[in-house]
Amino acid sequence: MATFKDFRNKVKPNWCPGCGDFSVLAAMQRAFANVGLEPEEVAIVSGIGCSGRISGYVNAYGLHGVHGRALPIAQGLKLANRDLTVVASGGDGDGFAIGMGHTVHAIRRNVDVTYVVMDNQIYGLTKGQTSPRSAQGFQTKSTPQGSIEQAISPLELALSLNAGFVAQSFSSDLKQLTHVIEEGLKHKGFSLINVYSPCVTYNKINTYEWFKQNIVNLDTLEGYDNANRAQAMQTLMEHDGLVTGILYQNKERPPYEAMIKGFKEEGLAKQDLNISEEQFDRLMAEFA
Amino acid sequence: MIKQLSWKVGGQQGEGIDSAGEILSTALNRQGYHLYAYRHFSSRIKGGHSNTKLRMSTDPIGSIADDLDILVAFDQETIDLNAHELIKNGVILADEKFDPTLPEGITAHLLAVPFTKIAEEVGMAQMKNMVAVGASTALLGLPLAAFREVIEGRFLKKGQKVVDKNMEAIERGRDYVKELTIDDLPDFELAVSDGQKRLYMIGNDAIAFGAVAAGARLMAAYPITPSSEIMEYLIRKLPEFGGTVVQTEDELAAITMTIGANYGGVRALTASAGPGLSLMTEAIGLAGMTETPCVIVDTQRGGPSTGLPTKQEQSDVLSMLYSTHGEIPKIVIAPSSAEECFYDTIEAFNMAEKYQCPVIILTDLAVSLGKQTVDPLSYDRVQIDRGKLLPFDADLPQLGDSELFPRYELTEDGISRRTLPGTKNGIHHVTGVEHSETGRPSESAENRINMMDKRLGKLSQDIGYTNPVAVDAPHEEADLLVIGFNSTKGTIAEARERLELDGLKVNQAHVRQLMPFPTDLLAEQMKNAKKVLVVENNATGQLTSLIKMNVGMAEKIEFYGKYDGNPFYPAEITNACKELLVHGNI
Ligand SMILES: Cc1ncc(C[n+]2csc(CCOP(=O)(O)OP(=O)(O)O)c2C)c(N)n1
Ligand code: SF4
Ligand SMILES: [Mg+2]
Numbered sequence: 001m002a003t004f005k006d007f008r009n010k011v012k013p014n015w016c017p018g019c020g021d022f023s024v025l026a027a028m029q030r031a032f033a034n035v036g037l038e039p040e041e042v043a044i045v046s047g048i049g050c051s052g053r054i055s056g057y058v059n060a061y062g063l064h065g066v067h068g069r070a071l072p073i074a075q076g077l078k079l080a081n082r083d084l085t086v087v088a089s090g091g092d093g094d095g096f097a098i099g100m101g102h103t104v105h106a107i108r109r110n111v112d113v114t115y116v117v118m119d120n121q122i123y124g125l126t127k128g129q130t131s132p133r134s135a136q137g138f139q140t141k142s143t144p145q146g147s148i149e150q151a152i153s154p155l156e157l158a159l160s161l162n163a164g165f166v167a168q169s170f171s172s173d174l175k176q177l178t179h180v181i182e183e184g185l186k187h188k189g190f191s192l193i194n195v196y197s198p199c200v201t202y203n204k205i206n207t208y209e210w211f212k213q214n215i216v217n218l219d220t221l222e223g224y225d226n227a228n229r230a231q232a233m234q235t236l237m238e239h240d241g242l243v244t245g246i247l248y249q250n251k252e253r254p255p256y257e258a259m260i261k262g263f264k265e266e267g268l269a270k271q272d273l274n275i276s277e278e279q280f281d282r283l284m285a286e287f288a
Numbered sequence: 289m290i291k292q293l294s295w296k297v298g299g300q301q302g303e304g305i306d307s308a309g310e311i312l313s314t315a316l317n318r319q320g321y322h323l324y325a326y327r328h329f330s331s332r333i334k335g336g337h338s339n340t341k342l343r344m345s346t347d348p349i350g351s352i353a354d355d356l357d358i359l360v361a362f363d364q365e366t367i368d369l370n371a372h373e374l375i376k377n378g379v380i381l382a383d384e385k386f387d388p389t390l391p392e393g394i395t396a397h398l399l400a401v402p403f404t405k406i407a408e409e410v411g412m413a414q415m416k417n418m419v420a421v422g423a424s425t426a427l428l429g430l431p432l433a434a435f436r437e438v439i440e441g442r443f444l445k446k447g448q449k450v451v452d453k454n455m456e457a458i459e460r461g462r463d464y465v466k467e468l469t470i471d472d473l474p475d476f477e478l479a480v481s482d483g484q485k486r487l488y489m490i491g492n493d494a495i496a497f498g499a500v501a502a503g504a505r506l507m508a509a510y511p512i513t514p515s516s517e518i519m520e521y522l523i524r525k526l527p528e529f530g531g532t533v534v535q536t537e538d539e540l541a542a543i544t545m546t547i548g549a550n551y552g553g554v555r556a557l558t559a560s561a562g563p564g565l566s567l568m569t570e571a572i573g574l575a576g577m578t579e580t581p582c583v584i585v586d587t588q589r590g591g592p593s594t595g596l597p598t599k600q601e602q603s604d605v606l607s608m609l610y611s612t613h614g615e616i617p618k619i620v621i622a623p624s625s626a627e628e629c630f631y632d633t634i635e636a637f638n639m640a641e642k643y644q645c646p647v648i649i650l651t652d653l654a655v656s657l658g659k660q661t662v663d664p665l666s667y668d669r670v671q672i673d674r675g676k677l678l679p680f681d682a683d684l685p686q687l688g689d690s691e692l693f694p695r696y697e698l699t700e701d702g703i704s705r706r707t708l709p710g711t712k713n714g715i716h717h718v719t720g721v722e723h724s725e726t727g728r729p730s731e732s733a734e735n736r737i738n739m740m741d742k743r744l745g746k747l748s749q750d751i752g753y754t755n756p757v758a759v760d761a762p763h764e765e766a767d768l769l770v771i772g773f774n775s776t777k778g779t780i781a782e783a784r785e786r787l788e789l790d791g792l793k794v795n796q797a798h799v800r801q802l803m804p805f806p807t808d809l810l811a812e813q814m815k816n817a818k819k820v821l822v823v824e825n826n827a828t829g830q831l832t833s834l835i836k837m838n839v840g841m842a843e844k845i846e847f848y849g850k851y852d853g854n855p856f857y858p859a860e861i862t863n864a865c866k867e868l869l870v871h872g873n874i
Contacts, residue, residue: 008690009690009692010689010690011690011728038712039715040709040710040711040712040713040714040715041710043552043709043710045548055717055719056717056719056728056729059690059715060715061709061710061715061716061718062717062718063548063551063578063718063719064717064718064719064720064721065544065547065571065574065719065720066544066570066571066573066574066720068540069540069541069544069571071541072508072536072540072541072542072544072545072548073544073545073547073548073551074548075534075545075548076506076508076544076545076546076547076548076549076550076551076552076556077548077549077551077552077709078552079506079532079534079545079549079552079554080506080548080549080550080551080552080553080554080556081552081553081554081708081709081710083710084552084709084710101537101538101540101541102537102540102541104537105536105537105541109534260527260532261527262527262528262530262532263527263530263532264530267552267553267554267710268505268506268530268531268549268552268554269552269553269554269680269708269710270553270680271505271530273502273503273505273555273672274503274670274672275500275501275503275529275670277667279528279529280501280665280667280670281667283497283500283501283525284487284497284664284665287487287488287489287493287497287662288317288318288485288486288487288488
C-alpha cells in the first residue's frame with residue numbers, strides 16, 4: 001500500500017515560500033494514499049498559473065496543459081480510461097475566467113473527475129492582476145482604482161447547477177482539506193473543491209489571517225445537513241461564501257460514464273481496436 | 289442510348305427534394321451506374337431554393353457536369369435559376385400545379401406533369417417527389433423494379449401500404465410521361481450498366497466509417513456545417529463498439545477532450561470547419577508540444593468568419609498548416625474522394641500514433657457532402673499500427689525514488705516510447721512547457737535545441753502516407769501540369785480528357801499531403817511541364833504560394849481561383865488551361 005510519501009517527488013516547487021498551494025499539494029498526496037491509491041492509478045491534469053504547476057509536483061501521471069482547459073482534458077482522459085482516478089486542478093483564473101465555460105459544463109456533464117481549485121482571488125503567475133474571484137474594490141495592477149466588477153461565487157453557481165459534490169476548504173486546515181479531497185475522490189461523479197489558497201506575494205488583503213477571521217467551518221453550524229441543497233445555498237449566502245467543509249453532496253446522481261449506453265466498465269483504452277469482418281461488412285452494406 | 293446524363297431536382301428546402309434525389313440515386317447505384325451528386329443548399333431549414341444535381345454514368349466519374357439534361361422543378365424559381373444549365377432541347381419536368389413557364393431564350397421541353405395532383409390521388413400530396421422520380425424514370429428508361437427494393441428499404445417499417453402507395457406514385461408518374469408525345473426529344477435512355485455492386489456515400493460518412501474501422505472509440509465535437517455528419521454517424525455507430533460521442537460546449541473543449549482521451553490511450557477524434565478550427569489552434573499546439581497523437585478533421589467551407597457556411601471553398605490551407613503559434617510537427621492530409629476519405633482516415637490514426645503528433649484531415653465541402661460511387665471497401669486494407677505505444681502490462685524496469693519514465697527519450701528517429709496513464713513504472717510528466725526527456729520543465733538551451741530537433745525531426749517529406757501526390761502524367765514532356773487538391777481531382781481529370789482531344793499534352797498532380805510538403809515529388813512533375821496551373825477554390829492561391837515557396841519555379845506557375853461558393857465545372861478548367869496555353873496567361 002502506498003503512503004503519502006510515495007506520491008512525493010524530489011522536484012522543488014517554484015512557489016513562493018508561504019504560498020497556500022504547498023498545503024494543497026500535501027493534502028492531495030495524503031488523500032491519494034488515504035483512499036488506497038497507487039501512484040500509477042492517479043492522473044492529475046492541471047491548468048496554467050502558479051497553481052497549475054501542481055501536476056509536476058506529485059509522483060503520479062500528470063498533464064500540464066493550456067490555460068483554462070484542464071477540465072475537458074481531464075474528462076477526455078477519464079472517458080478513455082475509467083480505471084484511472086482523474087484529478088483536475090488549477091487557479092481561480094483558470095477555472096472561473098478563461099475556463100468558466102468548461103467548469104459549468106463539467107458540472108452539468110458529471111464525468112467522475114475531482115476538481116481542486118486553488119483560489120487566491122488573484123492572478124499569481126502573471127504577477128498580480130484581478131481575478132473573477134477578486135472582491136469589488138480590490139486594487140491590483142490591472143485595477144488600480146479597485147475592481148468595479150462583482151466577484152463570482154463558484155459554489156452558489158455549482159449549487160444552482162445541481163452539482164453532485166460541492167466543497168470548500170482552506171490551506172491552513174490541512175486536516176479538513178485532506179478529508180474534503182478524500183471525499184471528493186470517493187464521490188462518483190464530478191466534484192468541485194474550492195480551496196482558499198492565499199497568494200502571499202500579490203494578495204495583501206485575503207491573507208491567512210484574514211481567512212482565519214472570516215471563514216466559518218460548517219461543522220460548527222448546528223444542524224447543518226449537506227444533503228439539503230436549499231440549506232446549502234442559504235448558508236452560502238448568509239456567510240458571503242466564506243464557509244469550509246462539504247457543503248453539498250448528492251450521492252444519487254449517477255456519473256456521466258454510467259449513463260452512456262453500452263459504455264463498458266473496462267476503460268475504452270483497454271479494448272481491442274479491431275472490428276470483425278462481419279461488423280465491417282454490415283457497416284459497409286448500409287452504403288450499398 | 290447514352291452513357292451519361294445530368295439530372296437536377298430543385299424546390300424549396302424541406303419539400304422532399306433530398307429524398308427524390310436519394311431514391312433515384314440509390315436505385316441507380318444498385319443497378320450499377322456510377323454517380324456523383326452535389327447539393328446546393330442554404331443556411332436555413334425550411335424554405336429557400338435548394339437543389340441536388342446528380343450525374344449518372346456507365347463509367348467512373350468524379351465531377352458534376354457542366355450542363356443539365358433533365359431538370360425536375362417543384363417551383364418556378366427552380367426553373368428560373370437553373371434552366372440556363374440545360375442542354376438544347378433538354379427537359380424540364382415541372383409540377384403542373386404552379387403553371388410553369390419557360391424563361392425567355394431557353395430552348396427546352398417544358399413538360400407540365402401533375403406531380404401534386406397524382407400524389408393526392410394516390411393518397412398523399414407529399415409523394416409528389418415520388419411522382420417526379422417516376423416521371424424521370426420514363427425518360428431514363430429505368431425498370432420500375434429497380435425502385436421496389438429501395439422503396440421497401442425506406443418505407444417497409446411504416447407498413448406495406450406505404451410501400452405500395454409510393455410505388456404507385458412512381459408508376460403513375462412514369463406512365464404519365466410515357467404517354468406524352470414529344471417531338472425532338474433527345475435520347476435520354478441510359479445504356480446498360482455493368483451491374484456491379486458498389487457503394488454510394490458522402491465523404492463525411494466515409495471518414496466516420498473509417499474512424500470506426502481504425503479503432504476510434506471517442507469523438508468530442510461541436511456541431512457545424514459541413515462536418516456534422518461525421519459526428520452523427522458516430523453517435524449512431526460507436527455505442528455498438530463500446531465507444532461514445534460527447535457533444536462538447538465548444539471546440540476548445542472538443543479538441544482538448546480529444547487530446548485528453550488520446551493521452552489516456554483511446555483513439556479519439558474531433559471534427560469541425562474553419563470557425564471551429566480557429567478556436568482549436570492553441571490546443572493543437574499542445575498536442576504537438578506534448579507529442580500526443582490526435583486526429584482532427586477540417587471540412588472546409590466558405591470563409592472568412594461565418595462566410596458562406598453551406599458553400600464550397602478551399603481557403604483553410606495555410607491556416608491549417610501554420611496557425612498554431614510556435615513550431616510543431618504536424619501532418620495535414622487532403623483526400624480527394626469519398627473512397628480516399630475512408631482509407632486516409634485509417635492512415636491518419638496510424639500516423640498520429642506512429643509520429644505522436646496531430647494529424648489534420650482536410651476536406652472541402654464537395655468532398656465531405658458530395659455523394660459519389662465508391663468501390664467496395666477492403667477489410668484487409670484496414671491495418672492498425674500504434675507505433676511505439678507500450679501496452680498497459682508492459683514489463684518496465686522498476687523506477688527508483690522520484691525517477692520517471694523517459695517518455696521523451698531522445699532517439700534516432702525522434703520518436704519515443706509512450707506509456708499510458710495507469711501503466712506501472714511508466715510514470716512521467718507531460719507539459720506544454722519545454723521539457724526534458726522525462727517531461728520535466730526545462731529552460732536549458734541545450735535541452736531546448738535537443739527537444740526542438742527531436743520533435744521537428746520526426747517528420748520528413750516521406751511519412752509513408754499513400755500517394756502524397758496523386759500523379760497522372762502520361763507525357764514525358766507536357767505542355768501543362770495541372771495541380772489541385774481535395775474535390776477538384778475528377779474535375780481536372782475531365783478537363784484534361786477534353787484538352788487531350790484537342791491535341792494538348794496535359795499532366796495532372798493532385799496534392800494529398802500538404803504537410804510535410806511533398807516538394808520533391810511535385811518538383812519532379814513540374815520539371816516535365818512547360819507551364820503549371822494550380823487550380824484552387826480560393827481567392828489568394830494558397831497552394832500556389834506553398835508551391836512557389838517550397839518548390840520554386842515561380843516563373844512557370846499560374847493560379848486559377850474560384851471563390852463564388854461553387855465547385856469548378858470541367859469546362860471552366862478546360863477553358864482556363866486553353867487560355868493559358870494559347871495566350872500565355874489567364
Ligand atoms: C491563452 C492564455 N492567455 C493568457 C495566459 C497568461 N496567463 C497564465 S496564468 C494566467 C492567470 C493565472 O491565474 P490563476 O489561474 O488564478 O492561477 P494562479 O497563478 O493564481 O495560481 C494567465 C493570464 C496564458 N498562459 N494563456
Ligand atoms: S505568486 Fe502567489 S500564487 Fe504564485 S507562487 Fe507566489 S504566492 Fe503562490
Ligand atoms: Mg489565482
